[in-house]
Amino acid sequence: MPAEEKNKVIYVSHPSGSTAEIALYGATVTSWKTRGVERLFVSQKAIRDGSKAIRGGIPLVFPIFGTKENISLPQHGFARNSYWEYLGLIADNNEVTVRFALKDTALEKTLRNGWPHSFRLTYTVTLTASSLKTALMVKNEDQDTFEFNTLLHTYLNAPDISKVSVKGLTGLTYVDKVQNGAKATESRDEVTVSSEVDRIYCDAPNKLQVNFGGLNVVDIEKFGLKDTVVWNPWIDKAKAMGDFGDEEFHNMICVEVGSVADWVKLGGGETWTGGQVLSVL
Ligand code: BG6
16 A cells, blocks of 8 residues: 555545544544534544554454454454555435445455454444444455454543443443453443443443433444443553553543454354444434
């Protein structure tokens, strides 16, 4: 890819005034605005030169979540660290859609060796007046079955983390990564954040609501995806990250829908789709 293409960003706007921006690097949605309000968080220290996944927006996790023994891939896989091909835009009165693709042949050899399968990913981002839909299609172009994890690592913009609550997780089993992976059951009706949080809520319901205080609410509806991760690095982890401001944990929450607790198995020649719709009042 020519150097000038590498930092390319696709700008999408809807007649209502809502907008979105997607970097070719990672096909990372880096901005979503409705009624002039930015709904996604991107760190002021995010690195945008293609040397590291963008710290914010909606990085795409594929084909592993975290790191895995015996799979030599970077944390959260290669999709967020690869340049995607822009396939173009389709608009009608109600929505504007842009599509991106990534094939195994576009990966560096070391990444291909870490997960030696033939695949095609198609990522579709659809903007309406009040919603943003992001959907990933995975096509197995091998003859044999392969396994993957995937997750939409959505960083939501929070004016004040002390006012944020997530509804819809009550009664679920979660894996608590802050407690070395211990399992527990969520007893709260509204999950709030006042310390480091890093939890995989398994088999989460498709509808969740994130309340930022008052009428500032983002509804999340997932499809084809089983789990929901809630993450805020809080004070010490924030300080330890070079691409995240020391105080920025006050202004974000990651609510990440994905299939990460178990592998998704995809037969040779088959196609799988999963995604989310984020919407505001
Ligand atoms: C979350 C994980 O999804 O991503 C956390 O549950 C992790 O454990 C976080 O720290 C950020 O990961 P990274 O690789 O972007 O720093």
